[in-house]
Amino acid sequence: MKMERRLYTHIDWLTIICWLFIAIFGWLNIYSSVYADDGVSIFSLATKSGNQFLWIMIGVVAAISLLFMISPKFYFSITWWLYIATVVLLVTVLFVGKEINGAKAWLSIGSFSLQPSEISKITTSLALAVTMGTYDFRFSNRACLIKVLFVVLLPVALIAFEPDMGTILVYCSLCFMFYREGMTGWLILFALLGILLFVVTLKFSPLVAILVLIGLLGLLYSLFTNTPMGTFLLITAFVVLVAFLPGLYDAEGMKFLSMMTPELWVIILTVPFIISLIWRGLGKKKRFRIYFAIVYVISVAMIFSVQKIFDDVLQSHHRDRIENLLGITQDLKGAGYNVHQSEIAIGSGGFDGKGFLQGTQTKFNFVPEQSTDFIFCTIGEEWGFLGSILVLAAYLTIILKLISSAERQRDSRYRIYGYCVACILFTHVFVNIGMTIGIMPVVGIPLPFISYGGSSFLSFTIMLFIYLRLDLERWR
Amino acid sequence: MDFGSDNNKKMMLVAGTVLAFLLLVGRLSYLQLINTELKLSADNNAFRYETLYPPRGQIFDRNGRLIVSNKNAFDIMVTPADVKEFDTLELCRMLDLDTSFVYSEFRRFRKYRRRIGFQTIPFARHLSAERYSLFMESQQKFQGFTGTPRTERIYEYNAGGNLLGYVTEVDEKYIKRHPEYRPGDYVGRTGIEEACERELRGKKGCKIFLRDAMNVIKAPYRNGECDTAAVPGINVITTIDAELQNYVENLMKNKVGSVVAIEPSTGEILTMVSSPGIDVSVLGDIGKHYRQLNADPFKPLFNRAVASTQPPGSVFKLVNGLIALEEEVVTPETKFPCSNGYHVGDLTVGCHSHPSPIDLRQSVMMSCNAYYCALFRRILDNPKYPSVDSSFTAWRDYVGSFGFGSKLGSDFPAEKASRVPTAEYYDKMYSGRWNSVSCISLSIGQGEMGCTPLHLANLASIIANRGYYYIPHIIRNHPDPEEDARFAEKHFCAVDSRHFEPIIDGMWKAVNAEPGAGGTARSAHVNGLDICGKTGTAENPHGDTHAVFICFAPKEHPVIAVAVYLENAGFGGTWAAPVASLAVEKYINGDIDRTPAREVLENRILNADLLYKNPASDKFVKSKNAK
Known part of the structure; x- marks a missing residue:
């Protein structure tokens, strides 16, 4: 008992203060976003602000109980039961769920609505910690890999049926944790390359994407071999120059060139290089050359299928949102309305904002979903750059604190769970705020601790405080 | 990446997180600190402005x-x-x-x-x-x-x-x-x-x-x-006299041209009529009539009084006479002969029949062309100047001091500048070989020069003042003190006031000489008003001559200076002088004297329809007077 008491002197107060600040600041902004000048109290349970206050109170109680009443051993002893229960909930929601905004993501129990996918983030994190935290876990071990993939992909698959793209995106961010736990970083880099090429292809053209691809791969190649940079530059310059040749030729003998699309022309040009790359890569210790060739071929294939993926795989509202983000179309009344109004709200805040309850954009409902997904508009408009930076700083503190303390855990399960929490929080913050300021497509995920809603507030709080309790164990 | 320890990986992740947050901060600072358009958009969204x-x-x-x-x-x-x-x-x-x-x-x-x-x-x-x-x-x-x-x-x-x-x-x-x-x-x-x-x-x-x-x-x-x-x-x-303006508007009905009247002692514009003009009955809702006005061949939207630059004709002789006196190349007693015109080489400037030789006063009264050709050549061939270039430039400076050659600078919008050629202009035109004969037309206000009726009224005002003018203006007590000071400033012309008396004598005689003495502006005579005037008949390539008349009254302590310019109307004495005299009489006496002679004159002017003489008219036939 004495031991326990000593533990609690190490509670991470900085994180708790940041959490409390964000929660209360968020609550004030929810009040502001529903404020209607009619004298209704901020505590009134008839309003969202009153409800949110109730949730914060419950959250505080939950936080205290998690910190002081539940032993870490308990979580890991019931992890799999929790995981199975979550999967059952995720299946249930597909049948009896309430459909909101095109996703069957909500379970209604009386007047209380619950989003199983919110809970699944916690239980999946715990399950991953248990799976990967064993002494002999290796990604190179096929059995381990399959187990991990199963743990992650089962809830992802169920959520994809809802469908809830936002939460899937959050799950994707777990790869940062995998990266920390031994997954190769090339995969992340390759994924980033894929996103870049996708965006470039849509925004510009396949030709530009291919040229970018050649440039990036060439740069990496010359960095990782002894090939002098000059050679790489020469080759790139040659390819870029020749790429524009077909347009220049008008001579009779060159007609066949101008019939060809420039993309095809460039590909044909690069074939000899690729073949030589593979040929030379056949020798020992030179396998990476083949990887380059493979990445190149896969990327080119992807570039040519981007339009098809975009048109056939994505849903139309996703297409609209991406096109709006990339500035391909500008539809300020339709798909682009939210983001446009949101940018207006945030931009009009200026340096120090319009003041509490003074935001005209939020007060008069120009931005939809202001109290939930677009709550950051209220902050940006009424508290300006200062307020926004303060909120960002608080989030950054929590996330960096999570990473640094996770690194110090002796039990790798705690570390893995900590990284999971960090990844999930980071993705929520970055994607949500990024969408309100127009650098991310509109994805409906809440801003942690701020967005209105008990289900989201409580699950984030529980997720965070489970870790804070686990963190105490390293002082034992 | 695989290169590196766990710690390295942690640093990569931390760096990535910080980078991502910096990206957010960067975008936020662009939206909130740099972009100003968004603030306006928010106001436009939320505020509804109702303009009063x-x-x-x-x-x-x-x-x-x-x-x-x-x-x-x-x-x-x-x-x-x-x-x-x-x-x-x-x-x-x-x-x-x-x-x-x-x-x-x-x-x-x-x-x-x-x-x-x-x-x-x-x-x-x-x-x-x-x-x-x-x-x-x-x-x-x-x-x-x-x-x-x-x-x-x-x-x-x-x-x-x-x-x-x-x-x-x-x-x-x-x-x-x-x-x-x-x-x-x-x-x-x-x-x-x-x-x-x-x-x-x-x-x-x-x-x-x-x-x-x-x-x-x-x-x-x-x-x-x-x-x-x-x-x-x-x-x-404004400085306008509404009764006079109204009266002159009526006089100018069915005539093409303009009338400007100025109070010489202040430069205030008493009347400014451009005809055909925009009728006040359509002015209130001009949008409806604009197209029609714009298509009218007589161009009613064009304010001739300030924007139509035309040769001044014989009234410009007054300026040349004054310059000659100031340059002392003639005295009021200098006589020149006239044999139905001025002849030099193969060039002839025609003139009408009148006694010969005549002195300066008579030349003004009878408007003798030959007299002013001779006088103008004396100015340009003045031995005081080394070349015709310099004497011409000196002449041009004199002319400029009368307000010609530039804008007067009145507060009335759309004022056009007067045009007076420069020595360089003739240098270019005659490739450097020219003399006083080359520009002889300028002696009688023809040729390469032009001015607006406002300039002519200002000339009348200068002569009435014996040598100075105030910039003509339309607003009394201009609210801008700087402007007000500009209009209160006396502008002296380069001719001494003592030289004006012989010229004014000639102008008085032109109007008030006994019938048969050769006064060109007898039709402007009004008993007791002592009008001093000078007719002009400006030749132009389009049709009949323009009728021009400038005058002021009374001779001593003048209260009104008038310029009348009637396009293609004929002789200045026939059409322009009566209009001016009626305007002067109306202004000074308040009404037209009800004697038969004046009533006949008034009715003749009121009822005259001279539109057919204008090339813009569909009834236009080239008159036999046209040259």
Whole structure:
């Protein structure tokens, strides 16, 4: 008992203060976003602000109980039961769920609505910690890999049926944790390359994407071999120059060139290089050359299928949102309305904002979903750059604190769970705020601790405080 | 990446997180600190501005008579962003509009929806109070349409549309040049309305309401704290004599040309008539008539009094005579012969029959061409100057001191400059080989020079003052003290005042000499008024000669100086001089003397229709007098 008491002197107060600040600041902004000048109290349970206050109170109680009443051993002893229960909930929601905004993501129990996918983030994190935290876990071990993939992909698959793209995106961010736990970083880099090429292809053209691809791969190649940079530059310059040749030729003998699309022309040009790359890569210790060739071929294939993926795989509202983000179309009344109004709200805040309850954009409902997904508009408009930076700083503190303390855990399960929490929080913050300021497509995920809603507030709080309790164990 | 330890991986992740947050901060600082457009967008979203239009200032004449005042009218405004479906036919019936007009307007709103945004712009103008109340009764059926009281101009005197100017809604071109105006504002164009726009327009007021995303008006912004009331425009007192203006407008009916009268002792413009002009009956709603006015062959929109530069003809002899006296190349007693013209080499400048030789006074009275050719050559061949270049430049400087060769700088808009050739001009034209004969036409105000009727009236005013003038102006006590000082400043011409007496004698004789003595302007004679005048008959390639006359009265302590320019009318003495004399008599005596001679003259002028003599007329036939 004495031991326990000593533990609690190490509670991470900085994180708790940041959490409390964000929660209360968020609550004030929810009040502001529903404020209607009619004298209704901020505590009134008839309003969202009153409800949110109730949730914060419950959250505080939950936080205290998690910190002081539940032993870490308990979580890991019931992890799999929790995981199975979550999967059952995720299946249930597909049948009896309430459909909101095109996703069957909500379970209604009386007047209380619950989003199983919110809970699944916690239980999946715990399950991953248990799976990967064993002494002999290796990604190179096929059995381990399959187990991990199963743990992650089962809830992802169920959520994809809802469908809830936002939460899937959050799950994707777990790869940062995998990266920390031994997954190769090339995969992340390759994924980033894929996103870049996708965006470039849509925004510009396949030709530009291919040229970018050649440039990036060439740069990496010359960095990782002894090939002098000059050679790489020469080759790139040659390819870029020749790429524009077909347009220049008008001579009779060159007609066949101008019939060809420039993309095809460039590909044909690069074939000899690729073949030589593979040929030379056949020798020992030179396998990476083949990887380059493979990445190149896969990327080119992807570039040519981007339009098809975009048109056939994505849903139309996703297409609209991406096109709006990339500035391909500008539809300020339709798909682009939210983001446009949101940018207006945030931009009009200026340096120090319009003041509490003074935001005209939020007060008069120009931005939809202001109290939930677009709550950051209220902050940006009424508290300006200062307020926004303060909120960002608080989030950054929590996330960096999570990473640094996770690194110090002796039990790798705690570390893995900590990284999971960090990844999930980071993705929520970055994607949500990024969408309100127009650098991310509109994805409906809440801003942690701020967005209105008990289900989201409580699950984030529980997720965070489970870790804070686990963190105490390293002082034992 | 695989290169590196766990710690390295942690650092990569931390770096990535910080980088991502910096990206957010960067975008936030762009939106919140750099971009200013978004703030405006937010205001446009939430604020609904209702403009309160002030009544325009009234315009008075020099004697306090009201020339231009206001009456109430109503405009229907529309906020295209707020318009809901409505019954087009009913709206058309109520506002007396054409359905095609409504359709084309809404097509325009659609085309410019970005630029219009949430702005409220005029839809139908100048509604009577009855129509307006009819509209107000069923206003709720037409969302987005509102009515706003405006004022419409009414004209108490026929003071001429070109003098008064008109008021129209600003167009896009105008807004581009004057960003302080907004669509829907009215602005004075041309004439006094433009000259005094800053005073007359007043200050718009504004009511600000807050509205929500559903476009429902929530409340007055800060309980109306930021609302401003409209400030009515300032009344303007002009230098115009309304009675005289009205009278001369009538005299000038059916004639092409202009009349300018100035009070010499102040430079105040008493009358400025351009004919054919814009009738005040269409001035109030000029938008409806603009196309028709613009297509009129007589160009009523063109203010001839300040913008038509024409050769001055013989009245310019006065200037040359004065210069010759100042340069001492002639004395009032110098005589030149005239044998029906001036002959040098193969060049002949014709003249009419009159006694010969004559002195300076008689030359003014009889308007002898030969006299001024000889005199002009003496000026240019003056041995005082080394070359004709320098003597010509000296002559041009003299002419410039009379206000010719440039703008006078009056406060009346659209004033054109007078044109006087330079020595370089002749150098170029004759490749450097020219002499006093080359530009001999200038001696009698013909050839390469031109000036506006305003310049001629100013010349009359200079002679009346014996050597100085005030810049002619139309506003009394200009509100801008700098401008006011500019108009109070005496401008002396380069000729000494003692040289004016012989010239004025000649002008007096031209009007008041006994019949048969050869006075060219006998028709301008009025008993007891001592009018001094000089006729001019300006040749032009288009048709009959222009009739020109400048005069002032009385001879001592003159109170009015007049210039009359009638295009293609014929002789100056036949047409221009009577108009001027009637104007002078009206101004000094208040009315025309009811003697048979004056009544006949007045009726002849009032009833004369000289339009057919103008090349713009469809009845135009080249007269035999034309050369």
